[in-house]
Amino acid sequence: MPWLNENPGYRLARHGRRIHAYMIDFALFTPFFWGGTIFSIDLLIPFLSVDLNPVWLEGIYFMLVRFLSSAVAATPITLLMAFMLSRTSQTPGKKLTGIHVVRMRDPQERLGIVRALVRQMFGLALGFWWFQRLQSKDRRSMQDTIAGTIVVEVDQKVIRLSKASVSSKSSSVSRNNPVTR
Numbered sequence: 001m002p003w004l005n006e007n008p009g010y011r012l013a014r015h016g017r018r019i020h021a022y023m024i025d026f027a028l029f030t031p032f033f034w035g036g037t038i039f040s041i042d043l044l045i046p047f048l049s050v051d052l053n054p055v056w057l058e059g060i061y062f063m064l065v066r067f068l069s070s071a072v073a074a075t076p077i078t079l080l081m082a083f084m085l086s087r088t089s090q091t092p093g094k095k096l097t098g099i100h101v102v103r104m105r106d107p108q109e110r111l112g113i114v115r116a117l118v119r120q121m122f123g124l125a126l127g128f129w130w131f132q133r134l135q136s137k138d139r140r141s142m143q144d145t146i147a148g149t150i151v152v153e154v155d156q157k158v159i160r161l162s163k164a165s166v167s168s169k170s171s172s173v174s175r176n177n178p179v180t181r
Contacts, residue, residue, distance in 0.1 A: 038069075098154070100153075
C-alpha cells in the first residue's frame with residue numbers, strides 16, 4: 001500500500017478490531033433481522049400458500065419462502081449500513097473499535113453510496129467467507145477487493161498534525177514569495 005506510507009495516521013486494521021467490530025454490528029442488527037424475517041414470513045405466507053402433494057416439495061417451498069423473507073428483512077439493514085459507511089466510513093461497530101472503511105485509491109475521498117452498497121451486498125452474500133481473505137498481506141476481505149476499499153485504523157491526532165504542518169508550510173512559502181503584478 002503505497003499511500004499508507006505516504007499518509008501518516010493510517011494503518012491496516014488489525015484482525016481483532018475487525019472481528020470485534022463485526023461482532024458488535026452483528027449483535028446490534030440481528031434482532032432487527034430476525035424480527036423482520038418473522039414479520040415478512042407472516043406477510044408472505046398468505047400470498048404464497050399452496051397445497052403441495054409430495055411432502056418433500058413442501059420443505060423446498062418453505063425454504064424458498066424463508067429465503068425470500070430473509071432477503072426482505074436484510075434489505076433495510078443493508079441500506080442503513082451502506083448509508084452509514086457512505087457518510088461516515090463507519091458502522092456502529094467500526095466506530096466503537098476505531099476503524100474506518102476507506103477507498104483504496106484515496107483515503108480522504110468519501111466512499112459513496114454505490115460503493116458502500118456494493119460492499120455491503122457482497123459482504124452479506126459472502127457471509128463469513130470474508131475471514132479467509134484477512135490472512136492476505138493487505139488484510140482485505142473479498143468485499144473490500146470487489147468494492148475497492150480497505151479497512152484502516154485512523155489516528156486523528158496524527159492526521160490533524162500532518163495537515164497543520166502542510167498548511168503552515170504552504171502559508172510560509174506564500175509569505176516568502178509574494179506575487180507581484
